Amino acid sequence: MGSDGGLSADAEVISAVDSVLDDVAKLVKECSAFQEAVSSHSSRLQSESDVLSKQAVELVASMKQLQAEVYAASEKKDISHGVAEKLMDELSKVRTMLYDGDVAPLLPAKANGFFLRALLGPANVRAARKDGRYKVKEEYNAYRDNTTIIFLVFPIVLLALKKKLWNECFPALPVQIYQAWLLLFYTSLAMRENILRVNGSDIRPWWVYHHYLAIAMALVSLTWGIQGHPDCSRKQHGVELFLEWAVMQGVAMLLQNRYQRQRLYTRIALGKAGRMDVVWGETSGVKGQLWILYPVLFTLQVFQCYIGGLLLRTAVVEDDCEWQMVVCGLLLIAMAFGNFFNTIATLVAKAKIKAKMKKMKHVAKNTLQEKVQKQKAAST
Structure with a gap:
């Protein structure tokens, strides 16, 4: 009777250990799958971020080029002063959108001084x-x-x-x-x-x-x-x-x-x-x-x-x-x-x-x- 009780207790312990091992293995498998999903998501985000960053740099270059062209045209009297001021105000709004909004993190960071x-x-x-x-x-x-x-x-x-x-x-x-x-x-x-x-x-x-x-x-x-x-x-x-x-x-x-x-x-x-x-x-x-x-x-x-x-x-x-x-x-x-x-x-x-x-x-x-x-x- 005592022997049967001891065997039963040992079986319960073994069953509990197996259950814990299964849970740990399951968690490891889930974390591994989740890690792969996050890595794939990060790679996709990085790829999209690189594309957007390139576009942001191109927009900044276009803005600076247009500012130079408007200034040159104003100096040569090709456009009136009022028109030039209006265009520069619009370009200032573009600059604010590029440097002061969600686009800013996509631009190349200034190096630490x-x-x-x-x-x-x-x-x-x-x-x-x-x-x-x-x-x-x-x-x-x-x-x-x-x-x-x-x-x-x-x-x-x-x-x-x-x-x-x-x-x-x-x-x-x-x-x-x-x-x-x-x-x-x-x-x-x-x-x-x-x-x-x-x-x-x-x-x-x-x-x-x-x-x-x-x-x-x-x-x-x-x-x-x-x-x-x-x-x-x-x-x-x-x-x-x-x-x-x-x-x-x-x-x-x-x-x-x-x-x-x-x-x-x-x-x-x-x-x-x-x-x-x-x-x-x-x-x-x-x-x-x-x-x-x-x-x-x-x-x-x-x-x-x-x-x-x-x-x-x-x-x-x-x-x-x-x-x-x-x-x-x-x-x-x-x-x-x-x-x-x-x-x-x-x-x-x-x-x-x-x-x-x-x-x-x-x-x-x-x-x-x-x-x-x-x-x-x-x-x-």
Whole structure:
């Protein structure tokens, strides 16, 4: 009786093991078939993607060729200025469809620049889906909004503590913490902007280069000892001026974030800007806003150049000249001049657009008057 029970139990165990083996074999077979189906699907998608990518490249080439032909015809007076402007507007819509829609991932990706290759290697940072690209842009905007507050408040706190707590002399550690934060801030901005450019954003190259210079300046300033001088306030005068400039820069960044992004959304809705475009520097704005923004920007640039010149002058006059003074002074002057020329270029571009819009309105008004006169003549 006991022997029969043992045999029955063994048979049940063997049956259970066989069932598990069968289930595992069945699952392996199903996964193998599914893998083959997915591979076939991926190959078919890749083949279709290659065909569409080739067509997308051909469409971009055709668009650029037509833009060149319209421009040449307009220069030779073969077509009127109004017709040329209308054709260029239509081609701009084509460009938006190609570079800002579902077609964009089919176009050849921009190669990672030196900065991204140095930090990330050859990693592919291009988002395959447009919602992924827009998420990258929104994350960049959120980062700028959050760090702008820190950029403004941090130097205000340092300046206030210098007067109230530190007896008009900065301790080295708080200033170095701020400089380390600036290094992180500008490195993060440069990385995000390079990723945005790879994903189709039309960021001006200067602003990326500007952040490279700012990274270098933050790195150099970390090695600069600001203590150990008999006259602490004299040695730290450049640091105090730089912090005051940072406060002004923070105010300008708040103005840009507040006013210009609204204008960018309007330009995107009108098809005059891409969904991946971002606001930085002085890329957009309306007349009332520019009366506030541009004086602030020019004042910042002059003050930045003044601080750089002051550091260079101190390096020449002082007996204990430090190489950090020279490097930081040159970098500040280079950034100030670069910002100034880019601001002027933006103003010139805006003036051309304004003149173009005024001319188009004048042409439209003359055309309307001619139609009215023809209708009156026909009726008489």
